[in-house]
Amino acid sequence: MRNRSVSHIFVTERFPIVCFMMRRDVFQAIADPTRRDIIGLIAHRSLNLNAVADNFDISRPAISKHIKILTECGLLTIKQQGRDRYCTANFKKLNEVSAWVDQYRKFWTEKLDALGDFLEKEAGETK
Amino acid sequence: MRNRSVSHIFVTERFPIVCFMMRRDVFQAIADPTRRDIIGLIAHRSLNLNAVADNFDISRPAISKHIKILTECGLLTIKQQGRDRYCTANFKKLNEVSAWVDQYRKFWTEKLDALGDFLEKEAGETK
DNA sequence: CAGGTGGTTAACAAGGTCATTAATTATGAG
């Protein structure tokens, strides 16, 4: 039962109702390349789910699930407009990732070789 | 067959030998909290596998597998010293994550509310 | 060489992820 946590427990007189909320962490959310692509798509403009799905070869339900995961971890917010649900990216959430990476930044930038490695990689990829 | 790619194909006269190499991407590697903890552990000093395992409640084989994954994606390098294998972090690899996050940084820092959110989160956690 | 220690591999189990298709819900348009 990983990544789950009880967020609220509502107790009526006779029926304890336990409400689970996925504690989807951002790291896991961005681990999937499709989800990273979705984020890239909606970075500049809000899109409804179908517009997002048009950019991928997978089914709408699959996209729907990805978006659900991104929403659950706080990276996306949904705004309902009639039938359409428009997805907007909530980039502040990426600060968690940024902060984690940044604590190690000094270990690889001290030698000032990051640029060199980046260029090396670029050259390898475009070759 | 996701996350796999044929990296090299050696062909002898009679035996084509296909060598698979896991294309473990860094995002997936750091998605696991245990692996992030391992990285944190060996950030400052090289540790052998048993020393790493001592810090966790899981078995040595489990740690061994995590370290294998981290090695396969380039985040760790192993230096054998007699019986011991010392793990060293290779933080340059984190640049991939950093670069991906950074392309969106302007979206959440423009408003200069990142500090506010950070403090808010801190307060929420220590409460 | 024998035995202990560091570490990996093998076999397996439980649960999670990511996709599918079919059915369902909900909204807007004619």
Added chain:
DNA sequence: CTCATAATTAATGACCTTGTTAACCACCTG
């Protein structure tokens, strides 16, 4: 109201992940 469209849910399947224990290999020490 009826139909088309936007989107979710349900049921299912294949594969991946993460852990376990037991057995094994490799190296150092006495």
